[in-house]
Amino acid sequence: MDTIFRNALSRYRGQILGWGLSLAALSIYMARFYDTIAAQKEQYMKLIDSFPKEMLVFFGTSEAMQMFTPSGFLNLEYFSYMSIIIGIFAILAGSGMLASDEENGTMDLVLAHPVSRAALFVGRALAFLAATIGILAINWIGFLIGLPGTSLNINAVEMAQPFVSLFGILMLFGTLALVLSMLLPSRRMAAMTAGILMVASFFITALARLDENLEKVAKLSPLNYYQGGLAIDGLKWGWVAGLVGISALFVLIAWWRFERRDIRVGGEGGWRLPELLRLHRRQIAAGNKV
């Protein structure tokens, strides 16, 4: 498992550095940008007041003034859309964790060695976990570099809290993509389905802030339990635990499925549904004969 983990992590190396460093640069820029915004608060207030209130609410900030608090500013300018941005990585990595090796034909060779399916699964899952934490950690370090010298009075622990919230949501969508890749015929289909669900969740959560009728539906939306930058003022651990708990359930389902199913080779995946329908028709036909 150790070899599998190290190999998988080395394959994530480029993504960890690419996603991590580029978003860290953005986080440094955003931290530095706060004082510029704060210095022109009155002009910005006038500008924001001219926008419909719904626009701010859509991005998770209830009032214009909230935009000038450290948590409100970072939420609006950074964390509100980071769930979607890094969510793309989580979905691609989760859906490809095992299915991409099956589709490109490299899994047969690895599993012909004395490696159990469980060891392969756990090694890859831990590497995915480490890669996600790595990207978030580089991002967090970016803020720690950018914050000193600004009027954003946020310490390192407070700054880590939105990343914990972000971690929960990334795990959820990453493991959802993983479990879909074990159930659907192809990795691409799994990634696409998880992506649609993520974007739908984003819109439902945002629209529910504007329309009370959507509140009940929004309770089923994972992004409803993502605090974003507002977690700087206090992290809701129950929400994080819930997201991580559901992620763990997805992991268990994916593991169960991977342990039991055939290892596919390129283009071999297929829907189970038509097969089940065919079986059902046969049973009906057999019943009619009797």
Place this chain on the structure above:
Amino acid sequence: MEQTLAIYTQGLMKSYGSVRALRGLDLEVRQGEIFGFLGPNGAGKTTTIRCLLDLIRPNGGTVRVLGIDPQADPVAVRARVGYLPGELHFDENMSVESALRYLNSLRADKHAGSRKADWEYVRHLCEHIDLSIKLAIKNLSKGNKQKVGVVQALMHRPELLLLDEPTFGLDPLVQQEVLRLVQEARDQGATVFFSSHILSEVQEIADRVGIIRQGVVVEVAETASLINRSLHRARIRFKQPVDANALANVPGVKVLAQDDGQTIILQIEGEMDRLIKTLAAFAVIDFETERPSLEEIFLAYYEADRNHVA
């Protein structure tokens, strides 16, 4: 019995949806032999090998590899097996050396019977098939990737080699070298089970041959006896033109060619007694028989199947 066999399957069945790939496959491969597994594409060769390694799960039947049930303890089986997949793919970002070292590191010492490769032996294998370990996988031709596959299968000196089309994509000189390495592995005590549709190479190195047809093993025999047995080709020259139908009606006889009625080439399946008695009615100048190649025997099986289906 199954304990002493390298591979044992009984009534092995595997379906992909409505497609029945294996329909009760019975197979016994003895330890220390080279066993050629012959069949055209889609006959079930790769499915059989993937069942042996627990990459896919059979729908029924019994499988034992080196006395172990692959579904019960797949790691123990894989620890003692070297495998060359039919569809070979590597991580393209690796060099040959890093790919081989990575695969070698998967053979942890804690698994009983698992051996890590001796790197001197790896170099020996690479030299023999003219493979540079410094090259990047993504820059290799299909044939050179196949060479990497051959090396990784052989490098830890496994007890059982499962080779799916081992010479696929290789030039004739390297093909010969690979076959020589396979024989060398057998001489060192390994059992070799290899699938192929290139009959000449099976004929060249296999001790025994199994022919698979539509998911069932239809024939298993010593390679030499299979070639010598049952199928013959006869070239007969008559003094006067003869109606070939008179010979074609003899059971087991098939007319392959007829030049001018005086020279007829026949394929005879089974004993020649009936044919010779029929020929007694004609004036025969010359009668030559030839040993058929394995290819002809193989094709005869498939032709019989086509006729049966028709």
